[in-house]
Amino acid sequence: MHELQINVRFGETDALGHINNTSYFIYLEEARVKYFETLGYSMDVKKWHFILASTKCDFLSQGYFNQILTVKTWVSRIGSKSFQLDHEIVCSRTNDLIARGHAIVVYFDFDKQESAVIPDLLREGLSE
């Protein structure tokens, strides 16, 4: 399981005094980027391999400004050309569950502009 620590920024809150729902998707995207780096992908925009097909977030309890959150990410399904990442966001201090999410990611060949079969090396990395 991959873990990323996030410190909630002030601008990520809203007038209800908590983290705005859209900010959680910033955290999930950041967690995916950091996870992909651990698989050896350089996250160079000109050699991009991943397209987000779908993402979801359940908001279980409120998060707040300056809170330190841990975003946990793991692979829950590997298909032929796509895979699913599941996420949990917890308070790093109390371990309370704040949100739960997932993302369906398509492996993409940007030269051909179409989805492509996940190469073996990536499949091994995702399976670990």
Added chain:
Amino acid sequence: MHELQINVRFGETDALGHINNTSYFIYLEEARVKYFETLGYSMDVKKWHFILASTKCDFLSQGYFNQILTVKTWVSRIGSKSFQLDHEIVCSRTNDLIARGHAIVVYFDFDKQESAVIPDLLREGLSE
């Protein structure tokens, strides 16, 4: 069905040249706000009634800077204390489907800090 027109802002794109995934959730939130206004809710932060329990978005084709999008919103389920809104985001000019989403919204009593039964008047509005 409620419709809201959105003009994609420059800062809502990312380095892949299209709308960043997190920006779609900005559009869905804006569509909910405008829909709630049609139900007679004033969207005053001090008299807030709605909590977002979950939201999801499927990204079906890419959207771009300065594109005019229509966010369609309708009620797909009404429960005792919550309801679901479904969304479609289409290109206003071509009517091409860009994204599909939903939101589960809980009716909330902020004084008691707990979910509450949807009042009759709201239930009628949601049913229309």
Added chain:
Amino acid sequence: MHELQINVRFGETDALGHINNTSYFIYLEEARVKYFETLGYSMDVKKWHFILASTKCDFLSQGYFNQILTVKTWVSRIGSKSFQLDHEIVCSRTNDLIARGHAIVVYFDFDKQESAVIPDLLREGLSE
């Protein structure tokens, strides 16, 4: 003078209950885009002509969620390769001044990757 109406989105506020300072720069960017369109620029990312060299905003009174704001934009200086836009953001209803800003914009040749002399047609447009 160019005017753009903005409706403050919920996610543009922060936990202090007002518009977050970073959101004002979203409004100023949007106002520039719309102003450049009136000058005949298509705002196509592949034919981009303008680089932001500097921007500033003074926050004079607080703005709030769902408020309708008018962003006023005008040219205050035209140099050889750059020009300055001044902005005022007022409450559309009361005309109260919320913020005052400016932007220094460089005319840019993206093929050569360097600043370029403002062409006559643009200079005429900016002078009007």
Added chain:
Amino acid sequence: MHELQINVRFGETDALGHINNTSYFIYLEEARVKYFETLGYSMDVKKWHFILASTKCDFLSQGYFNQILTVKTWVSRIGSKSFQLDHEIVCSRTNDLIARGHAIVVYFDFDKQESAVIPDLLREGLSE
């Protein structure tokens, strides 16, 4: 001088392939928050003491996705009820200057809803 490291997030870029101008103000805000913490302020929204009166950023060279930036912050002026922070944003690896900014911050009494004289302890902290 206070230093904060930032890792540029994907959603902070725009379709020109670089960091969007509005994202720099996110970094400056985050730097202020972290600087105020070093002065002993808890950054609790209910005990807030600082209001941003003005902020500016000069964009000197482009920044990119996943770049590690250092935001340098120091006090450049202390008045009776306000002070100025100056910022430089550099590439952490090459030390190249990316942006330069400043912020004018007003010490504020939220109970009385008015600006207040900077207390001695804060003045000492700012002077260090």
